[in-house]
Amino acid sequence: MAILAFLAPINFIDSLLLKFFSEQTVNYVIWPFIQIGAVVTITAGWVAYATYLERKISAFMQARLGPMRVGPWGLLQPIADGLKLLVKEDFIPENADRWIFFTAPYIAVVAAFVVMAVVPFGPDWAVITDVNIGILFVLAVSSVGVLATILAGWSSNSKYALLGALRSSAQMVSYEVSMGLSIIGALMFARTLSLSGMVGAQQSDAIWFLFYQPIGFVIFVISGIAENNRAPFDLPEAESELVAGFHTEYSGFRWSLFFMAEYSAMVVVTAVATTLYLGGWYFPFVFRFTEARGFHNLYVVVSLIVFLAKIGLLLYLYFWLRWTLPRFRYDQLMDIGWKWLLPASLINIVVSAIVVFVLQALDGWHGMHTIDSIARGLNLTASGKAIAIFFGFGNLFLTAGILSLINWRSRDFNLKKQRRKIRLVDLPKGRPAVVPTGSADVSEARP
Amino acid sequence: MPLVAVPKPTFVQKLKRFFMADLLQGLRLTLKFNIGALTDRDAVAGKGIYTEQYPKVRPDVAPRFHGAPRLNMDPETHDTLCIACNLCALACPEDCIDVIPMDVEVVVAGKARRKKVLDEFIFDTSRCMFCALCQEACPTYCLELTQDFELATYSRAGFVWNREMLEQGRETVKYEA
Numbered sequence: 001m002a003i004l005a006f007l008a009p010i011n012f013i014d015s016l017l018l019k020f021f022s023e024q025t026v027n028y029v030i031w032p033f034i035q036i037g038a039v040v041t042i043t044a045g046w047v048a049y050a051t052y053l054e055r056k057i058s059a060f061m062q063a064r065l066g067p068m069r070v071g072p073w074g075l076l077q078p079i080a081d082g083l084k085l086l087v088k089e090d091f092i093p094e095n096a097d098r099w100i101f102f103t104a105p106y107i108a109v110v111a112a113f114v115v116m117a118v119v120p121f122g123p124d125w126a127v128i129t130d131v132n133i134g135i136l137f138v139l140a141v142s143s144v145g146v147l148a149t150i151l152a153g154w155s156s157n158s159k160y161a162l163l164g165a166l167r168s169s170a171q172m173v174s175y176e177v178s179m180g181l182s183i184i185g186a187l188m189f190a191r192t193l194s195l196s197g198m199v200g201a202q203q204s205d206a207i208w209f210l211f212y213q214p215i216g217f218v219i220f221v222i223s224g225i226a227e228n229n230r231a232p233f234d235l236p237e238a239e240s241e242l243v244a245g246f247h248t249e250y251s252g253f254r255w256s257l258f259f260m261a262e263y264s265a266m267v268v269v270t271a272v273a274t275t276l277y278l279g280g281w282y283f284p285f286v287f288r289f290t291e292a293r294g295f296h297n298l299y300v301v302v303s304l305i306v307f308l309a310k311i312g313l314l315l316y317l318y319f320w321l322r323w324t325l326p327r328f329r330y331d332q333l334m335d336i337g338w339k340w341l342l343p344a345s346l347i348n349i350v351v352s353a354i355v356v357f358v359l360q361a362l363d364g365w366h367g368m369h370t371i372d373s374i375a376r377g378l379n380l381t382a383s384g385k386a387i388a389i390f391f392g393f394g395n396l397f398l399t400a401g402i403l404s405l406i407n408w409r410s411r412d413f414n415l416k417k418q419r420r421k422i423r424l425v426d427l428p429k430g431r432p433a434v435v436p437t438g439s440a441d442v443s444e445a446r447p
Numbered sequence: 448m449p450l451v452a453v454p455k456p457t458f459v460q461k462l463k464r465f466f467m468a469d470l471l472q473g474l475r476l477t478l479k480f481n482i483g484a485l486t487d488r489d490a491v492a493g494k495g496i497y498t499e500q501y502p503k504v505r506p507d508v509a510p511r512f513h514g515a516p517r518l519n520m521d522p523e524t525h526d527t528l529c530i531a532c533n534l535c536a537l538a539c540p541e542d543c544i545d546v547i548p549m550d551v552e553v554v555v556a557g558k559a560r561r562k563k564v565l566d567e568f569i570f571d572t573s574r575c576m577f578c579a580l581c582q583e584a585c586p587t588y589c590l591e592l593t594q595d596f597e598l599a600t601y602s603r604a605g606f607v608w609n610r611e612m613l614e615q616g617r618e619t620v621k622y623e624a
Contacts, residue, residue: 060484061477063497324477325470400465 035128039116047263048078050315057319088252093157096249100155105250105257108148112264115141119271120196122281122304124296127196134195135187138272139180142227145265146172149229149236152258153246164245168229168236171333175226175233178341182219185352186212186276189388190377195272199280201377203287205385208279212355212388215348215395217277219341221317224269226337228262231322235333270314274307278314281307339407347399355391359384502622513577513592516570518613527614528589531565535581535590544581545569568613572598573606 017026052067052074059066067074092101118134120127131137146169153165186209187193190201202209210217226233229245237245247258274280281303290299328336359380363371370384380388456464463469483495499506508514519528531548549566552559579592597619600606608617 057481059498060481060496063480063484063495065496065498065500068500320474320477320481324473396466400462404461404465 031125032128035125036117039121039128040113043113043116043264043267044260046267047260048082050263050266051081051259052078054319054322057316058323061320061323082256085253085256090254091249091251093249095157097155097157100151101249102254104148104152104155105254105261107151108145108261109257109264111141111144111148112261112268115268116264118195119268120199120275120280121271121307122300123196123199124300126281126300126304130194130196132197133193135183135193135198135272135276138195138268139176142265142268143172143176145261146176148258148261149246152250156246156249158249160243160248161246164236164242164248167242167330168246171229171233171235171337172227174334174337175223175341178219178337178345179223179227181342181345181349182216182223183276184345185216185348188352188356188378189213190276191374192377195275195280197376198275199282201379202279203282204376205379206284207380207385208277210277210279211385212392213277213348213352214392215344215399216352217273219345219348220273220277221314222336223341224273225318225321226333228265228269228318230262230266230318232325232327233333234322234327235330266315266318267311270311270318271307273314274310278310280310335407340403343403343406344399347402348395351391351395351398355388358391359387362387502620508594508596512594512596513579513582515593515595515598515617516572516575516581516608516613517591517593517616518568518610519589519591520614527565528587529565529568530587530589531563532586534584534586538580538584540578540580541574541576543571543574565610568610570608570613571606572608573603 014026014031017030021030055077056066056074058064067077070076070080092098115138117128118131118137120130120134149168149172150165153161153163153168156162186198189205189209189212190198192198192201198209229236235245236242237247242248247255250258283303283306286299286302286306290296290302356378359370359378362368363384368383369381370387372379372381372384487495520526521528529546531546533546533548536542536544536546545568546565547567547569548563550561551564553562554560577592581590582592585591595616597617598606
């Protein structure tokens with residue numbers, strides 16, 4: 001009951017607004033603005049505290065403490081950092097393309113924030129707008145972020161920035177392909193492009209698409225990490241080679257806008273991954289104990305918490321991978337994108353299509369019943385789910401086989417065969433040249 | 448080019464490589480550290496936090512650590528224990544100790560005698576290598592190298608400690624834990 005009292009203001013504000021404005025204005029102008037404000041504020045707060053989380057988690061993984069001095073457990077550190085960034089000099093390099101240099105950070109941050117509009121944080125009022133091509137909107141707008149990276153690198157008039165931008169454009173374009181292809185399998189089961197519709201499909205099916213599409217999920221998450229330029233795919237800003245990559249020349253608040261874009265893009269990718277594969281805001285038993293008993297707002301809030309918890313888990317995965325894995329070499333990065341993820345996502349599409357075809361063919365054959373309904377997504381019966389899950393996980397092994405066939409002669413994969421080749425080519429005949437030890441030229445050769 | 452014989456991977460090894468078993472092992476390690484840090488388990492065993500909050504939490508130095516010098520005093524009379532015998536200065540391989548004695552008139556058994564007592568004690572910590580040979584040489588256990596390790600000063604002159612500093616110890620800022 002205490003929670004209901006906490007939620008009462010929503011209805012109260014609604015009735016208050018209706019006294020001053022028409023119903024259309026309230027529903028389509030004022031509430032969306034409130035939602036947008038909430039989402040932007042929460043995202044900005046997340047960006048600030050993501051730096052804190054990142055530092056803390058990295059510290060814990062290395063048996064350190066992380067920030068401890070500003071406030072209790074260093075909780076005020078992001079505020080101190082933010083103030084520092086605000087008062088820093090906004091430095092523009094000589095001969096920089098000034099206007100492009102100015103606008104690039106804004107493009108980055110807008111591309112990352114606009115996508116939040118279609119992310120279904122929860123049912124009913126917890127989603128800003130439900131576009132019926134939501135997933136296409138997400139993919140299209142978030143790839144504008146690449147443009148910001150390229151413009152920033154180009155306009156900086158710096159070789160590090162330019163190299164970082166070149167790398168990031170190649171990387172993001174190649175991973176965008178497998179990212180776009182990996183979701184198709186899930187779309188076959190969802191039968192819609194609306195993000196809320198996907199959650200609805202999983203809700204009415206009472207299953208996460210992760211079980212139908214394990215390969216799709218893995219490909220989506222890997223290409224998402226590469227798309228966000230996060231470690232181990234942080235080639236565009238590889239510190240040890242490129243200083244800071246595309247934002248080398250940026251300082252102060254413009255730099256922090258890039259930072260903000262990176263962290264909110266992480267939220268977007270995890271939100272889409274959650275919506276597509278982890279059931280979005282759907283969690284078993286939530287509906288039965290809240291909405292079915294008439295507590296509508298409680299249902300929305302609990303779903304919101306479920307969604308944020310799932311996002312949090314995936315974001316932890318980001319941090320976890322970053323502080324565990326070393327950075328890929330550039331050729332390895334391209335190998336993974338084009339030789340592994342792209343064929344795997346194509347195989348996934350084919351297998352998913354076969355699964356859907358088999359399910360439809362088996363339905364009604366010899367009295368078998370696999371499909372419940374196709375009103376909200378492809379709702380399967382228990383036997384249908386078993387078939388889909390079997391094919392989904394069997395696909396892992398099929399993909400393993402096909403990928404090893406494709407990459408049999410690629411670099412870093414089949415080392416034994418390649419070493420034998422090296423031996424045939426390189427090893428000189430006869431005795432190896434004897435290097436005299438302790439002679440003058442050996443001591444000279446030492447640094 | 449020396450070549451290493453690479454054994455042919457078995458099917459299980461190939462499968463492990465495809466499903467990135469080594470990667471998962473690495474992830475398991477970092478997760479273990481993360482959970483260990485949160486649950487505050489033993490740091491020496493490889494879990495938990497190893498960092499010390501230095502100015503607040505002072506580290507325990509080794510029992511045989513030699514740090515800042517000190518001239519001990521008699522705990523009852525608060526007179527110095529130093530008899531100005533100069534043995535520490537002779538023992539010092541770096542010649543960083545100067546013992547400056549003075550003569551005082553004392554009456555022993557009704558006769559006026561002159562006694563050598565300590566006037567000033569100069570200890571140059573910038574030249575000291577903390578070998579503690581002076582401590583070994585001291586017959587009255589007066590000169591001692593303590594466990595205190597905060598010897599930094601703002602000037603080179605600050606490294607030269609006089610008798611007062613050696614007896615009282617230098618003032619350092621103490622942070623509460």
